[in-house]
Amino acid sequence: MVTDLVIRAQRGDKDAYALVVAEIADRFLAVARRILRDLDLAEDATQQALLAIWQDLPQLRDPARFEAWSYRLLVRACYAEGRKERRWVPNLRLLPTDEPISIDDLGSVVDRDELERGFRRLSIDHRAVVVLHHYLDLPLERVADILGIPVGTAHSRLHHAMRGLRAALDADARPPVREVAQ
Amino acid sequence: MSADRDITRIVRSWLRTDEHESADRVLDIVLARLDATPQRRSLWPARRISDMNAIAKFAIAAAAVVVIAVAGINLMPASTGVGGGPAVSPSASSSPAPQPSPTPTPAAAVFPPAGELAIGRHSMIRGGVPFSISLPTAGWQSEQGYFIGKDVGVGPDGASFLFWDPDPQGVYADPCAHRLRPPAGPSPADLAADVSTIPGTDVVSGPSDVTVGGRDAIQVVITVPEDAPCEASEDSGFLLWYDEGPGSGCGGPPCPRYPSALGVTIRVWIVDVHGTRLFIEAESYKGAGPEVEQEIQQIVDSIQFE
Numbered sequence: 468m469v470t471d472l473v474i475r476a477q478r479g480d481k482d483a484y485a486l487v488v489a490e491i492a493d494r495f496l497a498v499a500r501r502i503l504r505d506l507d508l509a510e511d512a513t514q515q516a517l518l519a520i521w522q523d524l525p526q527l528r529d530p531a532r533f534e535a536w537s538y539r540l541l542v543r544a545c546y547a548e549g550r551k552e553r554r555w556v557p558n559l560r561l562l563p564t565d566e567p568i569s570i571d572d573l574g575s576v577v578d579r580d581e582l583e584r585g586f587r588r589l590s591i592d593h594r595a596v597v598v599l600h601h602y603l604d605l606p607l608e609r610v611a612d613i614l615g616i617p618v619g620t621a622h623s624r625l626h627h628a629m630r631g632l633r634a635a636l637d638a639d640a641r642p643p644v645r646e647v648a649q
Numbered sequence: 650m651s652a653d654r655d656i657t658r659i660v661r662s663w664l665r666t667d668e669h670e671s672a673d674r675v676l677d678i679v680l681a682r683l684d685a686t687p688q689r690r691s692l693w694p695a696r697r698i699s700d701m702n703a704i705a706k707f708a709i710a711a712a713a714v715v716v717i718a719v720a721g722i723n724l725m726p727a728s729t730g731v732g733g734g735p736a737v738s739p740s741a742s743s744s745p746a747p748q749p750s751p752t753p754t755p756a757a758a759v760f761p762p763a764g765e766l767a768i769g770r771h772s773m774i775r776g777g778v779p780f781s782i783s784l785p786t787a788g789w790q791s792e793q794g795y796f797i798g799k800d801v802g803v804g805p806d807g808a809s810f811l812f813w814d815p816d817p818q819g820v821y822a823d824p825c826a827h828r829l830r831p832p833a834g835p836s837p838a839d840l841a842a843d844v845s846t847i848p849g850t851d852v853v854s855g856p857s858d859v860t861v862g863g864r865d866a867i868q869v870v871i872t873v874p875e876d877a878p879c880e881a882s883e884d885s886g887f888l889l890w891y892d893e894g895p896g897s898g899c900g901g902p903p904c905p906r907y908p909s910a911l912g913v914t915i916r917v918w919i920v921d922v923h924g925t926r927l928f929i930e931a932e933s934y935k936g937a938g939p940e941v942e943q944e945i946q947q948i949v950d951s952i953q954f955e
Binding site for chain 1 (some may be wrong): 657659660661663664665666670671672674675676679680682683684687694732811901
């Protein structure tokens with residue numbers, strides 16, 4: 468069904484594309500928001516992606532690959548928006564102490580805050596892999612296809628990202644933690 | 650392993666606990682802009698689709714990112730003039746090159762804050778320095794006055810001009826561990842010397858004396874190795890330079906620039922414009938290709954100072 472609409476949209480059928488967009492927009496926004504951690508940036512990224520998809524749709528050579536291709540454009544838009552966010556990221560680093568690591572109270576607000584901060588420290592490359600894999604439940608082979616990277620790189624990015632997030636939680640479990648600006 | 654499963658469970662749960670988003674507002678905007686957003690026609694006959702997979706894969710691998718940053722100058726004018734509309738020019742095939750504006754004036758130097766940029770000359774003022782660049786081809790997009798970009802391939806990348814403010818105050822002594830080197834001296838040569846000696850990068854050429862827009866400049870070309878050890882560090886990102894970021898809300902100073910991608914080639918031109926240090930930066934991924942790299946040089950060569 469969607470493929471039929473995509474084919475019609477490739478020929479310039481705006482009504483067909485409107486139906487495609489209605490189908491995917493909420494999911495795109497959800498993915499962008501989770502990658503960018505900012506609703507305004509996510510809306511901008513989603514908007515840019517949906518317009519870019521429309522512009523480039525005639526160049527999509529295999530309409531059956533629309534989903535992967537469109538996610539690729541969404542992630543690309545997230546890169547662009549992420550650059551704006553990264554422009555002003557404060558250079559704050561957590562200095563861990565030698566206290567033992569523990570992960571308790573996994574659902575606490577503090578954990579979510581630490582996850583948020585840890586996630587924001589990841590590059591968009593790493594965030595995209597985490598979100599596509601752990602939020603959309605896509606296998607890493609598919610994630611690699613979407614991002615246009617080798618599967619090994621997808622594995623590496625996921626591993627690195629998860630380790631960074633674990634470190635963020637671990638840091639929270641180490642009282643006290645000093646935060647300094649370099 | 651238990652801890653690994655825990656963190657996976659926590660992250661998956663965390664990603665799903667956010668509130669539900671409605672894209673209705675985005676949807677309205679996108680649909681309203683479709684009429685003003687022409688499609689780019691495919692060059693490939695439809696019946697050859699199935700035969701093009703290998704080429705398509707190659708195109709993905711060869712997709713490029715090019716970033717050119719102009720820094721050392723104040724922020725471009727706010728979102729005035731064009732009004733934020735997405736399409737400044739219709740398309741590559743239908744947009745004739747506008748007449749260049751060889752002598753940009755401050756009044757005319759309103760750079761489109763968003764949307765596709767027409768082929769031809771675009772003026773801007775940074776830090777009181779009026780200058781212009783000429784775009785030789787279509788496809789360059791302005792992104793809210795922050796950078797202009799151009800898609801090269803079909804991957805999550807493209808080509809961009811970035812307009813930074815202010816210029817870098819200094820470079821990193823350790824781009825992966827994010828340790829800072831002291832601020833660079835005030836001259837273009839001081840900053841060029843620092844750029845050419847950032848640990849962990851490879852110098853391709855320079856510092857070399859060149860001219861940009863008829864002004865004395867110094868060029869440095871460096872690459873970030875694909876096997877840089879940042880992947881093994883706790884904090885991600887290969888940071889090259891930092892700045893003061895006044896009024897940015899960055900929480901600094903110093904404020905780091907965005908992380909650079911591994912494998913990227915970075916071209917820097919540092920220009921002395923009546924004592925103001927103008928920092929021009931171009932970044933390209935390995936597969937950018939000669940056409941885009943030639944285009945970057947064309948754009949830099951096109952810079953005219955008033």
